[in-house]
Amino acid sequence: MAKRGIILMNLGSPASTSVPDLRKYLTQFLMDEKVIDKPYWLRTLLVKGLIVPFRSPKSAEAYQKIWWPEGSPLIVLTNKLKTALEQKISDPITTSMRYGNPYPKEAYEALIKDNPDLEEVILVPLYPHYAMSSFETAVDYMKAAHKELGYRFALKTIDPFYNNPGYIEAMAESIRPYLDQDFDQLLFSYHGIPERHVLKTDPTGSHCMQTENCCYTKSECHKTCYRHQVTMTSELVAKKLGLPKTKWQQSYQSRLGRDPWLLPSTQVRLPEMPGEGIKKLLVVCPSFVSDCLETLEEIDIRGKEDFLGNGGESYQYIPCMNVQPLWIDTLAAIIREVH
Incomplete structure (x- = not known):
């Protein structure tokens, strides 16, 4: 069997609930051409001139209402999902986010560090459904980093599992x-x-x-x-x-x-x-x-x-399935089916 690693990919989160961190996060998120698919000049005007200055303080207040002592709920729960999956799968697992940390290079390097002879990486976008502003942009982001950094291992992607x-x-x-x-x-x-x-x-x-x-x-x-x-x-x-x-x-x-x-x-x-x-x-x-x-x-x-x-x-x-045991078993089975 090929020496492989697994990357769980989710949307991402601001680093904190501060307005500057929300401004940075929202800019990266909304400047994605697959999220706001307008010409670059118009997207820049909308995002940097109107949306981010207006939404950052409101988004900061919203995040403050749901922020956990351990950090962003999305990041915390994605890491808990990783830990739960590690009990089911022997391959090394790490996480990456489409926006914010950890970035694709960090995820790839984390797998290589533990497995220098890595032959393939299974990318698991944590989106059950296909959309250009979620699944597609996440996959393209990881593929672009894989190509740009010149990794020799193969990159395979789990398809949307909406009807699994x-x-x-x-x-x-x-x-x-x-x-x-x-x-x-x-x-x-x-x-x-x-x-x-x-x-x-x-x-x-x-x-x-x-x-x-x-x-x-x-x-x-x-x-x-x-x-x-x-x-x-x-x-x-x-x-x-x-x-x-x-x-x-x-x-x-x-x-x-x-x-x-x-x-x-x-x-x-x-x-x-x-x-x-x-x-x-x-x-x-x-x-x-x-x-x-x-x-x-x-x-x-x-x-x-x-x-x-x-x-x-x-x-x-x-609540979302988060780390529900049956969901963990299902995700492990989906990953095992990749050849």
Whole structure:
């Protein structure tokens, strides 16, 4: 067997909750051309001239609400995931982030240090679904560093696992205990993306968002279609849980800017639901395998306030899988399948 190492890759986090650190992090994040896919001059104007100066203080306050004594929840949980996986897999494992530390070179060098004869690295993007602003940019970032630094070992990438039976079962089991309480609906809230990102990742140029049921009509574009993949995750998890369609719905959170994004919007739906008779709500965020700002602050704090403040009676955020044993077993199995 080839001498190999494993890199777990997640989004990343600011180094601290200070405004300067948020400014640095947000600049790196939002200047990514796969996140804000505008011409460089316009992206620079928007990010450095408008968004970062305005958002940095607000983001710093948001991070302060969810920051743990050990540090950023996302970083802490990714490291705990690494430790748990090390109990299941004998290959050396390290972590890298798309934005901030640790950088790709640090991850590669950490593996080489322990294994100078390294022959291949398995990159595990911790994104269940394909999107140019998450999975694609993370993979491209690691590939670029691999090529630029001239490493001789092979680099292989785990594909999105949105419909992997083990992942679906682990997701369902992480939700199941919360279904014991009285609830009206379960909301699957996914990270949103602009509609144009869906169109850009359609290799056919003629399928995505062209018909009402395009996500259910077989197409090669489904391999890279975020909208299809999150829809399938919702359908499969709901089926595994035995939930009828009347007991769940799907929405998209974290909108940025005024361009058309995937709908419906979580931020719009949460205050609307109580008026529709949905008084007791469960919310889960399957875009993320580790809890982070978008789940702990946006959904568990602000989302709860929006729902209860508009007539909701009970609101339960269901944590990400984090280091749930079944999820660890599933991820280990996915990695072992790489040849």
